[in-house]
Amino acid sequence: MIFNNIFGYEAKRKRLLKRAPAGPLHDFLSVPFPDKKQLLIDTPILSVDFETTGLHAKNDKLLSVGFVDLFANTIPLKSSYHQIVRSKGRLKSDNVTIHQITDSQKDQGEPLRVAIEALLKALTGKVMLVHFARIEREFLQQACINLYGMAPVFPMIDTLMVAKKRLDNRDVAYDPSTLRLSALRQQYNLPEHHAHNALNDAIATAELLMAQVNAMASPNKVTLSDLLL
């Protein structure tokens, strides 16, 4: 991300666009990202969550993709998307208890390509919002490498990092578990949600960001650069 900060994700996007093969990735990269100086309230955001079989994009598999729009303090559920991804291999039973996607459901899912195309299309011209950026960033990049031969760039906001920054600024020790999505939602008095469903988590993350921003000194003046990774 230091790379992005020096050169800017817009510059990188333009460079990658030249190399990108025609198709979904090219379409995605051909639209400029929102300006960093833009107010957050004016910025189109896509809140995204992946359920995976593990933490390693190279070895583990993407099980489901969920996303929803966030714009101007509003989450239109019309924009919500949820897709289980079909993949080979059996699921480990301890995984199944977390994300509750069974082998038979997985076998009925769509191929990875379908879910990634839908995601890239929805994400075009927007900022990606996630909780704990590593998973979504690495799995999306890996998927793009597998599908299109290259990893794209995409600006991200991470609600975990927003919370962490706030705690770090206070300079007191804290329990890392307080940075979990459900723990943070509780702190902001948001309702309990059914975790580990990709769409539910995407909605939960979007709600959390609204609560985090609204708790800031002047929420209407928060710009994209205040929050970008």
Add this chain to the structure above:
Amino acid sequence: MSNELADILGFVKAIPPFDLLPDTQLEMVVKEIDICYLRKQEDIPPNTLVTESLFILRKGALSYYSPSNELLGMFSESDICTLYCHPQTNINIRLCSNEDTLLYALSYPALQKTLQDFPDVIAFFEQSAEQRLHKKMTRVNEDAIISSSLMNTPITHFYHTPVASISHKSTIQQAAIKMTDQGYSCLIVLNNNSFIGIVTDKDIRRRCVAQGLPFNQPITDIITQHPITIDINSNAYDALMVMTSKHIHHLPVTNQGQLEGMVTVTDLMNYEGQNAVNLTSIIHKATTVSELAKISKMLPKLQIRMAKLGTTADHVGKSISAITMAFTIRLIEMAEKLLGPAPVPYAWLAAGSQARQEQLAHSDQDNALIISDEMKPEDSFWFFDLATFVSDGLAACGFIYCPGDIMATNQKWRQPQKVWHRYFDKWVNTPSSEALLNASVFFDLTTVYGDASLLENVRNSMLEKTKRSTLFIAHLSKNALKLRPPLGFFRDFVLKHDGENKSVLDLKHNGIAPIVDLARIYALAEGISATNTIERLKQVAGSRSLTKESAANLIDAYEFISMLRMQNQSTRMQNNKKPNNLLPPKALSKLEREHLKDAFKVIKTMQDVRQTSY
């Protein structure tokens, strides 16, 4: 697709009227939700929402205010706000968030389109408080009629078990002795535990005595073998039909062919007639106060049973009041027997809820005596003794002494007719605070016993005056309007107009009393002599004081709140708790709260009308 929006779907599904929708339809509704986040103290709708919207509160709180900044109500989790479904009609109402709030916004035109096949659901948002309440009460009243019938009473509610039986080897005389000793009119005849027949009083008379059969003959000579039986799963109506068509008074009840019990025609009559009329006739037969006291113990049971059957509060109030009247009359008859005949004509009066026929079990006694002007000073002892006997007797029967001492034992309320004339003149002409206090009790008077013309005379001249005295009516109105219904509910609290929260709802003072007061004011202003609240409202409907629609709305509100009060009391009595009028909102379903809010709105509207008209 299965559970992708299950959280939100589950949340919305629990909120009426969305609970009426099938899941597939609800999924379509959920898809149209815009989740909005509002900071504390933010005005609504947020400027991003341009269309007519319906809001469902997911978390947080909203308040809305009149143009003069008077708090009109609040919304909390799971509340539906329809203020912006038709924003043009609520243009002056300000809605704002009290806390950081998560809101589900639905475009109202889109919702109407999605739900076009579910007019009941849309109607819920479209109807006024009055319309919704009326719909609810129409259903309650229909149910009351259906459920009070025998058809809905299973036989198990009133059959006897075990059944008195006798061996088939017994003689006719042995059977007659057993029946006499145990007070049965019928015995089941058994052969080694298996049921072979039935013998009744009538069989002994017709088949034995009338035929000159010796009593030492075996009982089997006169029994009815293989009598008609009824299955245990039948209802009271079935039993009645069998007995009527076959001209029989005893019906053995079987469970899978095995004898289980017995139903008699008397059981059916008792069950159907375990009502005011029946209890009244027992009261008439009582000869001592302690007998009456024993009978009075049945009163709470009767109320519980009536409430369970779905009887309307109006009917229950009338029944209980009629029984109280029967107790009073019986006590007066006993007193007259003891004290000798009354020296001059008089009437025993009931005041307050009993006079309005709105009494429930365990209420206190409010009574008075009106005596003929022919009364001589020495006669006052007789009336004092009468008042003491009756009042003590009523207390023994569970009607506690009136805490405000509005009783015939109080000399002030045991007076000749001319003094009563004077009392009412004074109350109407110079409405002091004491007069207004008395008004709520004494303007609801009825004759329980004695010469009814004594009261009628006083009442007629009083009504002539109240009809003309705008000052009196104005004072009465002002006083009555002090009791305001709450605005509604906020979370599990009762929300009052000053924004204060209370943890319990006082159904009597915040719901019933304001309507009773309004009805009294209308009746006095129109010179109507009825005392029962519903009767008053019906009679003033379409007059200068009250339109027909408003009367109907108030009756709906009154019946709904009375029903909740009665159910609450019955539940408390069943749990051996003292009945009261306090209801914690937690005990109310979401829908009941909505109906209550509607009822409060009806009361407030009529109070506001009253306020501007005096």
